[in-house]
Amino acid sequence: MAKLPPGFRFHPTDVELIMYYLKRKIMGKKILFEAISELNIYKFSPSDLPDKCCYKSKDLEWYFFCPSERKYASGFRMNRTTETGFWKITGRDRRVLYDEKFVGSVKTLVFHQGKAPRGLRTDWVIHEYRFEDKDMAVAGFSLVPF
Amino acid sequence: MAKLPPGFRFHPTDVELIMYYLKRKIMGKKILFEAISELNIYKFSPSDLPDKCCYKSKDLEWYFFCPSERKYASGFRMNRTTETGFWKITGRDRRVLYDEKFVGSVKTLVFHQGKAPRGLRTDWVIHEYRFEDKDMAVAGFSLVPF
Numbered sequence: 251m252a253k254l255p256p257g258f259r260f261h262p263t264d265v266e267l268i269m270y271y272l273k274r275k276i277m278g279k280k281i282l283f284e285a286i287s288e289l290n291i292y293k294f295s296p297s298d299l300p301d302k303c304c305y306k307s308k309d310l311e312w313y314f315f316c317p318s319e320r321k322y323a324s325g326f327r328m329n330r331t332t333e334t335g336f337w338k339i340t341g342r343d344r345r346v347l348y349d350e351k352f353v354g355s356v357k358t359l360v361f362h363q364g365k366a367p368r369g370l371r372t373d374w375v376i377h378e379y380r381f382e383d384k385d386m387a388v389a390g391f392s393l394v395p396f
Numbered sequence: 397m398a399k400l401p402p403g404f405r406f407h408p409t410d411v412e413l414i415m416y417y418l419k420r421k422i423m424g425k426k427i428l429f430e431a432i433s434e435l436n437i438y439k440f441s442p443s444d445l446p447d448k449c450c451y452k453s454k455d456l457e458w459y460f461f462c463p464s465e466r467k468y469a470s471g472f473r474m475n476r477t478t479e480t481g482f483w484k485i486t487g488r489d490r491r492v493l494y495d496e497k498f499v500g501s502v503k504t505l506v507f508h509q510g511k512a513p514r515g516l517r518t519d520w521v522i523h524e525y526r527f528e529d530k531d532m533a534v535a536g537f538s539l540v541p542f
Binding site for chain 1 (some may be wrong): 409459
């Protein structure tokens with residue numbers, strides 16, 4: 251990826267993330283600009299994730315595509331545990347509208363160190379982007395230190 | 397200027413505006429990316445300015461370089477009147493530091509319709525960027541509808 255000129259940044263809206271990046275990824279279409287890295291984020295500690303992102307900037311936000319893994323083959327619960335802790339859903343989903351139509355949703359998850367249901371809350375937050383309400387094989391994530 | 401890919405925006409910091417864009421402009425150096433239009437902003441109503449900006453986006457912020465005009469040849473007061481009103485300084489200057497050094501300052505001005513000192517306050521705001529504290533021939537501006 252070519253370096254961006256000064257002042258230019260990757261600051262996508264929810265709609266751009268869902269309707270362009272995530273939709274194209276799910277459909278297997280090319281994305282010309284490598285701003286979002288493909289990575290199983292649950293294999294890493296939150297603090298190791300920034301270095302794994304292909305898009306380098308001084309912004310404290312990083313974007314990833316991540317394969318969705320079920321906790322049990324038969325169920326819908328996602329496996330969000332990592333080696334050192336787990337990502338816990340916080341608050342309600344945010345619905346994303348485009349042209350007055352529902353196009354996706356955003357979950358907020360906070361990293362907790364240790365084992366569920368206990369664990370020590372940290373300042374690491376991810377937003378999980380889903381295309382429509384379908385159970386897709388890939389979700390989009392943005393990571394921020396709270 | 398080539399169209400930016402989805403999610404990429406011109407969101408410069410104070411330091412980038414002063415140390416890259418404004419400094420290069422003052423020094424007569426080339427700026428490869430036309431994100432900032434050169435324009436005498438005092439010749440227009442605020443609502444006509446967005447169309448004059450070369451950088452098109454959905455962001456409600458526009459950037460300009462503007463020649464500085466003195467009110468009186470002998471003095472330092474700037475002439476900030478337009479045909480339909482005037483830009484009035486609001487609040488104190490914001491000092492911009494880079495590597496702990498003072499590199500410039502930012503003034504906030506609000507557009508008032510009518511004649512000074514009266515006039516009807518509007519929601520149009522500009523931020524005037526100055527390189528160091530020198531009396532340069534060009535200032536940088538960002539325009540926002542409040």
